[in-house]
Amino acid sequence: MSWGSGEFIGENANDGCLTADDSCFTTPGVVYFAAAGDSPGVIWPGTSPNVVSAGGTTIRRNPTTFNFIQEAAWVYGGGGESTIEPKPSYQSGVPNRAVPDLSFDADPYTGVWVYDTFPIPTLYGDEWPEWIVVGGTSVSAPSLAGIVNAAGSFAASTNAELTTIYHNQGTAAYFTRIPNGFCGFYMGFTAGPNWDFCTGVGVVNSYTGK
Numbered sequence: 001m002s003w004g005s006g007e008f009i010g011e012n013a014n015d016g017c018l019t020a021d022d023s024c025f026t027t028p029g030v031v032y033f034a035a036a037g038d039s040p041g042v043i044w045p046g047t048s049p050n051v052v053s054a055g056g057t058t059i060r061r062n063p064t065t066f067n068f069i070q071e072a073a074w075v076y077g078g079g080g081e082s083t084i085e086p087k088p089s090y091q092s093g094v095p096n097r098a099v100p101d102l103s104f105d106a107d108p109y110t111g112v113w114v115y116d117t118f119p120i121p122t123l124y125g126d127e128w129p130e131w132i133v134v135g136g137t138s139v140s141a142p143s144l145a146g147i148v149n150a151a152g153s154f155a156a157s158t159n160a161e162l163t164t165i166y167h168n169q170g171t172a173a174y175f176t177r178i179p180n181g182f183c184g185f186y187m188g189f190t191a192g193p194n195w196d197f198c199t200g201v202g203v204v205n206s207y208t209g210k
Helices: 137-151 158-167
Strands: 033-035 052-061 068-073 080-086 096-099 102-105 112-121 127-134
Touching (some): 033 137, 052 137, 102 137
Parallel strands (some): 052 102
Antiparallel strands (some): 052 068, 080 096, 112 127
16 A cells, blocks of 8 residues: 555544544455655554555665665655554554554665556657656555565464564564664654664565565
């Protein structure tokens, strides 16, 4: 899910999804992913304890050789602590639900290349398909969902998946920590050696990081 908005009273209700609330993301056998946002603070459904909240990173490369240098927190990535959702069973060390859980490259300057087959008008009056680069945590969420799906062994529910993720945090074979950079202007969030408000537990390490 790439969409989201501010938190609201009733988001943590349980009425069988008659209205938009956390119960919308409890279908058995489904693991839900939601964008953490592209601006300071938190958004729903990214704060729902029933989704894997996807944060953002950026890739730094050598400007001459383009060789990989490091991955860092994306400055515009959303993150923080919910004012409505209580702390879920899989998290510790925070009073309320805190996001993101996982991260993926979300910087539009280093993001995902997409071939757009819809003709784009040019200054010369002609049209042709083109490659474009897209980013944001709207890219992070489906990318992480694709990795988990491709791994072929996702959990029976989002809660079970998140329990596995947090159980394996800090294990290099599963996740790569992102200790560099900061996120959320004026929020004071920086990346660090452990879970943080910028990148969560870090980025997945191949298919094992789930």
